[in-house]
Amino acid sequence: MIAKIRNFTDSTYFTNALKVTIAAVLPVLLFSFLGHFQTGFTIALGAFFTYPSDIPSSLKHKINGILVTAFLVAGVNLVVNIVYPLHWFFYPFLALLIFFLSMISVYGQRATMVSFSALLTFSLAFAHIHSGLEMLQYSGLLLVGGLFYLLISLLFYYISPHRYAELQIASCISLTSKYLKLRGDLWKIDADKKTIIDKQLHLQVALNTIHQNIRKVLLGNQSTVAASAQNRKVLIVFIALVEILELALSTAFDHDKLHQKFDAHPKVLVTYQNLAYNLASTLKKIAKSVENRTKYTYKHSLLQDLNALEQAILEYENNLGKIEASEGVFMLTTMLEYAEKQVEKIKIVEKAFSLKIKESDFKGKDKDLEKFLKPQYYPISTLIENFSFSSTLFRHSLRLTLTILIGFVIGQLLPFQNIYWILLTIIVIMRPGYGLTKERSYQRTFGTILGGLIAFGIILLVHNSILISLFAIISMLLGFSFTHINYRISATFVTMYIVFIYGILTPNIGDVIQYRILDTIVGSLLASMSNYFFWPSWEFMNIPIFLEKSIQANRNYLQEISLFYNQKGTVSTTYKLARKNAFIEIGNLMASIQRMVQEPKSKQKLVPQVYKLAVLNHTLLSSMASMGTYIQSHKTTSASEAFNAVVNTVLKNLEEAVAILKEENTEKSTENPVKEDIAKRFTELKNIRFKELKEGNTSTDAAFLLKMQEAQLVIEQLVWLTNLSENILKNTKAVMET
Known part of the structure; x- marks a missing residue:
């Protein structure tokens, strides 16, 4: 219990609430002591209005964000007070x-929060309408706040x-640990693959968010990154975690085939699964160490686990014989090579939190990092492009304005006693x-009724009054902490x-209390009804866009893998x-599906079909990552025409799937896949290998084994990629025709 309280008070949410x-x-x-409570x-209101943009x-x-918000808050309040008496002009204005x-929200997350602050100021401006010099004084005090x-x-x-940054990286380590644990769960004989994949997809949404948060802090200012040893450490860990995630995703083995092949030799799979679980457990311990600000110490046996897997492979080979095995x-x-790479990456994370980072460890890591973060600029063209009913934010802005x-x-x-409570409820909820x-709407109504009853009972x-003031401060702190x-x-x-x-x-x-509850109910009802009746943004309308982006992103990734395989060199x-x-x-697509299942049943269109496409895209990404990881870490042969x-x-x-989602005319490809040609290559290699084993020729074992391994992995992934792409195309057609 004490540990949970400590973690809560050390969290970013609590820190922001404390600020x-x-x-x-x-x-x-201070001003109450001086006899100027209202000042x-x-x-205090100025500080409260500015806070969301932080x-x-x-x-x-x-x-820059806080300064813009502070001046906008003061300006909005002043303008509302100036225009309010002009009844003929007030409503259109x-x-x-x-x-x-x-509409400011079109410029991203910070702009969304600046917009929210300005709208809060607008609603509460009606609590006290001022005139003359008072307008300037009040707005000036808001600016001071x-x-x-x-x-x-x-x-x-x-x-x-x-x-x-430390707390975000700890969360990232923890989420990556959960992802590795789920990959380990796939090795159970009776594994529920559908449930595991569903958890992985939902976890990808959370990982996307945490990755973006870390990028904003670490890459938003390159000079800061370069100047801070702590930031260098976090950056090295972040890069390692992204690579760990890719490696985890790239272990795209056919588990059914593996179980069929090795269920008679369970020691091999059990040993591998134990190693997979220990990888996840190690990351979890590192995350706890970072959260608790304690020095991390090695408490695992990953190298022994690797040795155990090697021994299990040798035993398997000896029991069956070289030819059959x-x-x-x-x-x-x-599988062993993937595990070895994961251990190497985890060692980097361990080293970062147990030893001092050297300048050489960071060398080259920051190359082109700024390209991984969207540039922060605000062209007027972005706003103009969103002046269309095809824009979700345009429809939301119209809906919010009318409501x-x-x-x-x-x-x-x-x-009603306080009109601004209705407006405030609409702005906060909608x-x-x-x-x-x-x-x-439900949560705010429930919280308002419960909070009103509890507070009324205490009063x-x-x-x-001093004790009630103390209760107010504590309530404010906890209220913002749990937002x-x-x-x-x-x-x-x-x-x-x-x-x-x-x-x-x-x-x-x-x-x-009575009026606040009534105002909250009215505002909540208006917000919910408006979202249903006024230019609604049902998620099924956006699904084709997210599907298109996911498929296009996978296509671009595969093209880069192919280019790298053909040209070699550095990544x-x-x-x-x-x-x-x-x-x-793929995370954005899953987030869209999550939003759709929250909507009315009548608006949840083609959820099973869309979810199937999400799974296919995730599997395709896994297969591509598997091939990409292999060709990065091995000296590969020249790419063949068949490849x-x-x-x-x-x-x-x-x-073609992207074109269908864009509702463009497509011509069906007449080119036949040459899977059979490339598969023959592998069959020939296997036959040569069997012959060499029979003849006892082991002089070229190392090079030949490497060539065989490359042939098997690349061919299997190519066949798998072809099947997946055909299924994606088929299911895309089915979704768009329904």
């Missing part, structure tokens, strides 16, 4: 303001500049997707915080980028 709590509480305490409270990034982007503030929050955020940054030995040797206007009119016509909006029992962990709990504590504040300021606390940056994009797009012909066939199948 905004300090930035909001200190001005209130302190306004500054997302992980380089220091430069953090400062209101609509345009909401729409454009929402935003700048004060920036000061607090920078203070936290310089106290512990690397902690966020030859094919099985090739398979097992490939807020309806909420505002309802608040004006009916006897998301582009129906599923998340509905879920947050009835406690009459000490990204459990929104229902977050809504409960935020409501308690608001009720406690009103409990100190006003005597009619019962009316406050290019374009190869690495293609690999990264293939991983990201290039098969690869071209696979590429054409994937291109």
